[in-house]
Amino acid sequence: MTSATTTGETGRVHRLVKAAFNSRLMHRLTYPHGPDRFIELFDPTAVTDEVVGTISAIEHPTERSVRVSVRPNSRWAGFQAGQYVEFAMEIDGRRQRRMFSPAHSQHADGALEFTMSVNPDGVLTRHIKESARVGDHVVLGNVGGDFHLPLTRPERIVLLSAGSGITPVMSMLRTLIDERYDGAIDFIHYCRSTSDALYAAELEQYEGVLPGLQMHCIYTREGGEHFSADQLARLVPDYHDAQTFVCGPAALLEATRTLFDEQGIGERLHQEAFGLATPAASEDETGGEIHFKRSDRSTDNNGQTLLEQAEQAGLSPEHGCRMGVCFACSCTKTAGRVRDLRTGEVSGDGEQEIQICVSAPVGSVSLDI
Numbered sequence: 001m002t003s004a005t006t007t008g009e010t011g012r013v014h015r016l017v018k019a020a021f022n023s024r025l026m027h028r029l030t031y032p033h034g035p036d037r038f039i040e041l042f043d044p045t046a047v048t049d050e051v052v053g054t055i056s057a058i059e060h061p062t063e064r065s066v067r068v069s070v071r072p073n074s075r076w077a078g079f080q081a082g083q084y085v086e087f088a089m090e091i092d093g094r095r096q097r098r099m100f101s102p103a104h105s106q107h108a109d110g111a112l113e114f115t116m117s118v119n120p121d122g123v124l125t126r127h128i129k130e131s132a133r134v135g136d137h138v139v140l141g142n143v144g145g146d147f148h149l150p151l152t153r154p155e156r157i158v159l160l161s162a163g164s165g166i167t168p169v170m171s172m173l174r175t176l177i178d179e180r181y182d183g184a185i186d187f188i189h190y191c192r193s194t195s196d197a198l199y200a201a202e203l204e205q206y207e208g209v210l211p212g213l214q215m216h217c218i219y220t221r222e223g224g225e226h227f228s229a230d231q232l233a234r235l236v237p238d239y240h241d242a243q244t245f246v247c248g249p250a251a252l253l254e255a256t257r258t259l260f261d262e263q264g265i266g267e268r269l270h271q272e273a274f275g276l277a278t279p280a281a282s283e284d285e286t287g288g289e290i291h292f293k294r295s296d297r298s299t300d301n302n303g304q305t306l307l308e309q310a311e312q313a314g315l316s317p318e319h320g321c322r323m324g325v326c327f328a329c330s331c332t333k334t335a336g337r338v339r340d341l342r343t344g345e346v347s348g349d350g351e352q353e354i355q356i357c358v359s360a361p362v363g364s365v366s367l368d369i
């Protein structure tokens with residue numbers, strides 16, 4: 001039998017298995033897990049209710065990062081350049097989730113590209129760097145986020161990033177290059193050194209690829225200045241007329257937001273954070289006790305997020321993005337008040353559904369964990 005015949009026969013078997021498992025009877029017989037969990041035993045990429053991808057390549061662009069190419073199954077519906085995707089893998093029997101922004105063009109066919117900074121304490125990124133192999137499977141969840149190129153492309157664009165915040169704006173740049181964008185683009189990227197840069201060689205090659213494209217790679221440990229209003233005015237004198245897209249750490253977002261608001265052009269600034277800045281807790285927020293009811297454990301409140309304090313208490317609550325995006329860490333607060341670190345809003349004392357990755361306790365709090 002030829003390989004082509006074998007492939008065709010395998011595909012026919014997969015279709016028959018999927019048809020059988022998708023019947024109303026099979027949904028009843030496989031309750032509560034659903035037929036997909038059983039289809040996965042035959043072919044993890046053939047599930048009907050999830051986007052499943054296969055890792056096709058793994059690279060290590062820097063010592064502290066990993067890049068994976070993932071080929072999704074037919075349920076993948078695409079994304080808009082700049083958006084994030086929920087990325088999940090089964091590790092030690094638990095599904096670990098994080099949100100990552102694809103770095104490839106939204107017009108690219110085939111594999112999706114994810115470049116990740118590796119958190120030494122992070123389960124998922126550490127696993128991908130140290131243990132993942134070509135052929136492993138990934139579940140790709142919700143695509144979301146308002147940080148993306150508008151459908152009608154602006155005539156003037158500034159793309160500004162720092163560190164691993166480059167991935168969504170890299171997707172925007174690659175998308176605009178694929179579209180042969182004829183407007184003016186300034187791409188500004190901050191990094192500590194060339195050895196830390198995730199796309200150093202590729203960025204150098206982009207100079208002049210489009211008639212209106214100007215590249216500015218700034219290495220702060222090699223003599224480059226950190227972001228400032230004066231620096232932006234020197235590099236992009238007409239930034240007031242541009243739509244500016246910024247992704248990076250909290251300090252960069254705050255500096256650009258302050259500048260654009262002071263200039264009266266705040267509506268031209270679009271931002272995305274790749275991490276959550278945890279502000280220092282005030283004296284009235286620390287103290288008291290965190291009680292984890294289901295686990296029957298308690299710990300003194302140190303002012304950090306409830307997720308961090310649960311982990312320090314030896315618990316492993318479900319979580320994903322650690323930014324309040326994926327809702328994997330949602331749980332019930334049964335008593336006490338918490339502060340939402342994104343908005344500063346303080347909750348009431350009663351029972352309430354909260355996200356523990358973006359909630360800090362105000363005094364004593366009890367959780368159903």
